[in-house]
Amino acid sequence: MLEGERLMIKAKNLTKIFNSGFLFTKNVVAAVDDVNFEIGKGEILALVGESGSGKSTIGKMMLKLLKPSGGQILLDDKDIWNLSNNKEFYSRVQGIFQDPFSSFNPIFKVNRVFKLVRQSFKKEVPASEWNDRVENVLKKVGLNAGEVLNKYIHQLSGGQLQRLLIARALLMDVEVLVADEITSMLDASTRVDVLEALLSLKEIGAAIMFITHDLSQAYYISDKIVVLYRGSVVEMGSIEKVFSNPRHPYTQMLLDAIPQLDSKWETDRIDIEDSDKTHATWKEGLCKYIDRCPITDTSCVKPILKLIEEDHYVACAKL
Numbered sequence: 538m539l540e541g542e543r544l545m546i547k548a549k550n551l552t553k554i555f556n557s558g559f560l561f562t563k564n565v566v567a568a569v570d571d572v573n574f575e576i577g578k579g580e581i582l583a584l585v586g587e588s589g590s591g592k593s594t595i596g597k598m599m600l601k602l603l604k605p606s607g608g609q610i611l612l613d614d615k616d617i618w619n620l621s622n623n624k625e626f627y628s629r630v631q632g633i634f635q636d637p638f639s640s641f642n643p644i645f646k647v648n649r650v651f652k653l654v655r656q657s658f659k660k661e662v663p664a665s666e667w668n669d670r671v672e673n674v675l676k677k678v679g680l681n682a683g684e685v686l687n688k689y690i691h692q693l694s695g696g697q698l699q700r701l702l703i704a705r706a707l708l709m710d711v712e713v714l715v716a717d718e719i720t721s722m723l724d725a726s727t728r729v730d731v732l733e734a735l736l737s738l739k740e741i742g743a744a745i746m747f748i749t750h751d752l753s754q755a756y757y758i759s760d761k762i763v764v765l766y767r768g769s770v771v772e773m774g775s776i777e778k779v780f781s782n783p784r785h786p787y788t789q790m791l792l793d794a795i796p797q798l799d800s801k802w803e804t805d806r807i808d809i810e811d812s813d814k815t816h817a818t819w820k821e822g823l824c825k826y827i828d829r830c831p832i833t834d835t836s837c838v839k840p841i842l843k844l845i846e847e848d849h850y851v852a853c854a855k856l
């Protein structure tokens with residue numbers, strides 16, 4: 538557990554239920570089911586799990602884009618939904634998503650984007666000093682000010698735009714960043730540049746939630762990992778411990794899909810695809826992994842997350 542000064546953001550019993558359809562077609566999905574985690578200052582937490590496991594829903598709740606059905610997100614020990622000043626909230630907490638184009642105004646040049654950051658969040662910085670800061674930050678994320686500042690968004694590549702968004706977060710001195718699949722539209726070499734840029738945010742002490750399908754990238758960049766399965770945490774802990782000693786059969790299956798850890802993100806992307814199981818055997822109160830689990834006796838009750846060694850938790854009734 539992180540305490541006091543080191544803790545930046547925390548999810549406490551976080552839950553999101555979606556209701557869709559009507560009458561006979563009514564569908565209730567527990568997209569996020571009683572999830573707990575903490576991210577400290579200067580820490581990167583990878584959130585992994587297959588499609589539909591609830592990763593983006595957690596990211597959106599951290600960004601106040603979706604209200605939890607239960608539980609809380611705590612920033613400085615305060616529920617973010619009780620913070621009335623959203624401008625202040627978004628000066629501290631920012632998100633970057635898969636498609637960077639949607640985060641920019643297409644009629645602005647890059648220069649204007651950064652001017653607006655100063656006007657909105659850093660008025661106290663004199664214009665000349667701001668220009669120096671912009672240049673330094675661009676250098677930090679591997680971009681050349683002369684090459685990008687005078688361009689429109691459509692004149693830049695996806696990788697350049699993702700790095701501009703990281704530069705913007707650096708200029709704002711953000712304290713929390715939610716990065717949701719930010720490299721999935723990029724080629725392998727550009728992905729490395731974006732991950733390196735993300736590390737510069739860690740250096741300034743930001744707490745980063747790194748949402749990904751790609752376990753190799755998670756391993757390369759993160760300090761901690763949370764493995765989600767159908768909205769529940771099945772395993773979490775320090776990245777080294779979970780990767781070297783995965784205990785949940787789902788995590789073991791995911792890690793078995795990575796051919797070589799030492800080649801990490803240089804290899805092609807390793808996807809975690811939904812195996813489209815029907816969950817035929819699963820009933821309320823039983824383990825959600827029951828239909829896919831190689832070690833169950835089909836009566837495993839819903840497990841609680843147990844500490845099995847320092848910085849390593851697993852939710853499996855068989856352990």
Ligand SMILES: Nc1ncnc2c1ncn2[C@@H]1O[C@H](COP(=O)(O)OP(=O)(O)OP(=O)(O)O)[C@@H](O)[C@H]1O
Nearest residue numbers: 555556557566568587588589590591592593594595
């Ligand atoms: N607005 C919504 N209304 C109803 N159900 C939703 C809504 N948003 C998400 N869901 C459901 O919640 C579950 C979790 O979705 P979420 O997008 O968080 O998963 P994910 O792990 O981010 O998936 P992906 O990797 O494909 O982005 C899924 O079953 C999804 O269908």
